[in-house]
Structures are given as structure tokens and as C-alpha cells.
Amino acid sequence: MYRESSTAASAPVSNEARFSAAPGGITLLQASFADHAFERHSHDCFAIGVTTYGVQRFRCKGQRHDSHVGDLVLFNPDEDHDGAPGSADGFRYLLWYVPAAFVHGCLDRDAGFAGQPYFAAPHRTGPRLAAAFSRQTLALLDSTGESLRAESTAAALIGQLLARHGERPQAVLDAPRRATAAHLARVKDYIHAHYQADLTVAELAAVAGLSRAHLTRAFTAAYHMPPHVYLNSVRIAQAQALIRLGTPLAATAIDCGFADQSHLTRRFKGSVGVSPADWRRMAC
Numbered sequence: 001m002y003r004e005s006s007t008a009a010s011a012p013v014s015n016e017a018r019f020s021a022a023p024g025g026i027t028l029l030q031a032s033f034a035d036h037a038f039e040r041h042s043h044d045c046f047a048i049g050v051t052t053y054g055v056q057r058f059r060c061k062g063q064r065h066d067s068h069v070g071d072l073v074l075f076n077p078d079e080d081h082d083g084a085p086g087s088a089d090g091f092r093y094l095l096w097y098v099p100a101a102f103v104h105g106c107l108d109r110d111a112g113f114a115g116q117p118y119f120a121a122p123h124r125t126g127p128r129l130a131a132a133f134s135r136q137t138l139a140l141l142d143s144t145g146e147s148l149r150a151e152s153t154a155a156a157l158i159g160q161l162l163a164r165h166g167e168r169p170q171a172v173l174d175a176p177r178r179a180t181a182a183h184l185a186r187v188k189d190y191i192h193a194h195y196q197a198d199l200t201v202a203e204l205a206a207v208a209g210l211s212r213a214h215l216t217r218a219f220t221a222a223y224h225m226p227p228h229v230y231l232n233s234v235r236i237a238q239a240q241a242l243i244r245l246g247t248p249l250a251a252t253a254i255d256c257g258f259a260d261q262s263h264l265t266r267r268f269k270g271s272v273g274v275s276p277a278d279w280r281r282m283a284c
Contacts, residue, residue, distance in 0.1 A: 013032045013033065013034045013053070013054065013085075013089065013090030013091065013092065014032060014034055014090075015032070015033050015034055015035065015036045016031065016032050016033075017029060017030070017031040017032075017033075017272075017273045017274045017278075017282075018030045018031070018282055019274075019279060019282040019283035020140075020141060020282065020283070021283060022096075022140040022141070022143065022150065022154075023140070023143055023147040023148075023150045023151040023154070024098075024099075024102050024150075024151040024154060024155070025098075025099045025102060026096050026097065026098050026099075026102065026140065026154065027096070027097040027283060028094070028095070028096060028097075028137060028140055028141060029049075029093075029094070029095040029096075029097065029273075030094055030137075031092065031093055031094075031095065031273060032053070032090065032091070032092040032093075033083075033084075033085060033090055033091060033092075033273070034085065034090040035085060035090070036084070036273065037082070037083070037084040038058075038081075038082050038083035038084065038270060038271065038273065039082060039267075039270035039271065040059075040080055040081070040082045040225065040229050041080065041081070041082070041229065041232065041233055041236070041270065041271035042075075042077075042078050042079055042080040042081070042225060042229065042230070042233040043075065043077060043078075043079075043097060043233065043237070044077055044078065044100075044233065044234075044237045045077055045097050045098055045099050045100055046074075046075065046076060046077060046096075046097070046098040046099075046100060046103050046119075047073070047075040047095055047096070047097055047098075048072075048073070048074055048075075048095065048096045048098060048133070048158070048161065049072070049073040049093050049094055049095035049096065049133075050070065050071065050072055050073065050093060050094050050130045050133045050134055051067040051068060051069055051070070051071050051073065051091060051092070051093045052069060052092045052093055052094060052134065053069060053089075053090075053091055053092035053093075054069075054085065054086070054087060054089045054090050054091030054092060055067065055068055055085065055086030055087045055089075055091055056071075056073065056083065056085075056086060056091045056093055057083070057084050057085065057086035058073075058081050058082055058083040058084070058122075059081065059082050060075070060079060060080070060081040060122040060123075060224075061079070061122070061224045062224070065122060065123040066086050067086075067093075067123055070125070070127050070130045070131070071123060071124065071125050071126075071130065072123070072124045072125070072126050072129060072130055072133070072161070072165070073093070073095070073122060073123060074119035074121070074122055074123070074124060074161070074165060075119070075122055076118055076119055077100050078223060078225075078230070078233070079122065079224065080223075080224055080225035080229055080230075080233075081122065094133070094134060094137045096137070096140075096154075098158065102155070102158075103117060103158055103162070104117045105155065106155045106156075106158045106159040106162060107159065107162065117162065117166065118166060118167055119161075119162070119165050119166060119167070120165055120166065120167040121165070124164075124165050126164065126165075129157075129160060129161060129164065132157055132160075133157060133161075136153060136154055136157050139153060140154060181222070183208045183209060183210060183218070184208065184218060184219055184222050184223070186207055186208060187204050187207055187208050187215070187219060187227065188223075188230070190204065190207045191204070191227070191230060191231050191234055192234055195231060195234045195235050195238060195256065195257050196255065196256065196257040197257060198257070199227075199231060201215065201216060201227065204219075204227055215227070231257075232267055232271070233271070235256045235257050235258065235267070236256075236267065236268060236271050236272065238255075238256045239252050239253075239256045239258075239264060239268060239276065240279070240283075242255060242256065243276060243279065243280045243284060244283075244284050246284075249261050249264065249265075249276050249277065249280075252264065252276070264276060265277075
């Protein structure tokens with residue numbers, strides 16, 4: 001099982017996060033949090049990680065999970081979750097944000113790979129794969145001049161994770177009556193097309209052809225998050241894209257539908273763990 005060194009384990013935990021770009025479009029996160037609480041959010045990519053110190057507590061799909069040292073955290077795209085320390089000691093973790101296309105490319109069907117491109121559960125205990133993940137994170141952090149090697153070994157590890165913990169994505173079967181997948185897909189498409197606007201439940205309900213209460217209930221049942229959480233996740237993803245392009249933060253806030261830069265900072269930190277300015281300095 002992966003364990004931090006005794007020196008690192010005994011060091012006090014503070015609220016810190018360090019982002020790094022890696023081959024294959026992967027973004028690495030090394031983080032520690034003493035008291036920071038993430039608000040409910042999701043990502044437009046896979047988020048794969050391991051807890052390296054303390055207890056990482058989060059809710060996902062309506063269930064609470066306590067991730068201990070050596071446990072895997074496996075979030076699929078658009079899977080909402082929060083996060084906070086599970087004890088007074090705080091927690092540390094390593095995380096990869098991996099584009100969905102990269103993950104799906106890890107499934108070598110020609111070689112008879114039997115895994116599925118979706119994780120069955122957000123929390124798993126797997127000491128061997130957790131230790132391999134920690135080693136591979138170090139390799140990705142030191143991959144200068146070795147992009148092909150780093151990308152290939154990362155893909156192989158993700159393939160192993162999917163083979164062990166993967167499943168086929170479930171169809172939208174639990175939504176209330178009349179709320180078909182097509183109704184709700186129209187709402188998601190509308191949010192992506194109009195995330196800059198101050199959307200209302202009534203507006204989205206009209207797009208779906210449902211009542212306001214029915215739309216919120218159906219959307220939450222199908223995607224495990226209410227529409228406003230999904231809208232915020234879309235806005236954060238767009239903000240990250242603009243920040244990477246060098247767009248000033250004030251302009252990014254307005255372009256992404258936030259009231260002002262302060263509003264962007266509050267929602268960004270609640271979802272990502274650091275301010276937009278800090279994220280730009282580390283990830284761009």
C-alpha cells in the first residue's frame with residue numbers, strides 16, 4: 001500500500017493545491033486540505049486519484065464515502081461530488097484529470113480488453129493499483145523528454161483500473177415517468193449552448209416540455225445532480241478553457257455567465273480548490 005514518508009506524514013496539513021500539465025492532456029493535482037470544503041460540483045472529464053494521508057470524505061450519488069490512505073477515488077465525467085476532511089488531521093491526495101477521449105482510448109478491444117469505459121463506483125480499496133498510481137504520478141511529474149513513455153504507461157494503468165473497476169454506463173432508467181433521456185438531453189444541450197445566460201428552472205422546463213418540479217426531479221434522478229450544479233460545472237470548464245488562452249479573469253467571469261470576478265473566484269475555488277489566479281499560474 002502507498003504510504004507517505006514519515007516526514008511528510010508528520011508535517012501539518014494546510015490548504016494547498018498544486019496543478020501540473022502532463023502528457024496526453026492530463027492535468028495532475030497534488031493537494032492537501034486542513035479545513036477546506038468543496039461545494040457540490042462535477043468535471044467534464046474523468047478524475048482519478050488516491051488518498052495519501054488522513055481521511056477524504058465526500059458524497060457522490062447520494063452516498064457518503066470515507067477514503068483512507070491507499071484508497072482509490074474514481075469519478076466519471078459529470079458525476080457530482082463534494083469533499084472535505086474526514087478527521088481533524090485533514091487529508092492529502094493525488095489526482096489526475098483525464099480527458100474522456102484518452103480514457104476511452106485505453107480500451108484495447110483488438111487485444112481482447114474486457115473492461116468498460118466507466119467506473120462502477122467512486123470509491124474502491126485497491127492497495128496494489130493505488131501504489132502503482134502514486135508511482136506513475138511521480139513519473140508524469142518528471143516526464144520531460146519522455147512524453148511517449150509517460151503517456152503509454154499512464155494509459156496502461158488506466159486500462160488496469162477499468163478492467164478491475166469498470167462497467168458499462170447505465171441508461172437513464174430511473175427518471176420519473178415521461179422524463180425520457182431525449183427530454184433531459186435537450187436540457188443538457190441547452191445549458192451548454194446558453195451557459196452565459198442567467199438561466200431559470202422555468203426556461204429549462206420549457207425546453208424539456210416538463211413542469212418545473214418535474215424537470216428538477218427528473219434531471220437530478222438521471223444525472224445525480226440538479227440543473228444548477230450542472231450549469232456551474234459547465235461554466236467552470238469554460239472558464240478554465242478561457243484562462244488557458246490568456247483571457248483576463250474579469251472578462252472570463254462575464255463570458256462564462258458569472259456576475260463578476262468575485263463571483264467566478266468563489267465558485268471556482270469551491271469546485272477546484274484554488275482561486276482562478278492560482279490555477280492559472282500552476283496549470284497554464
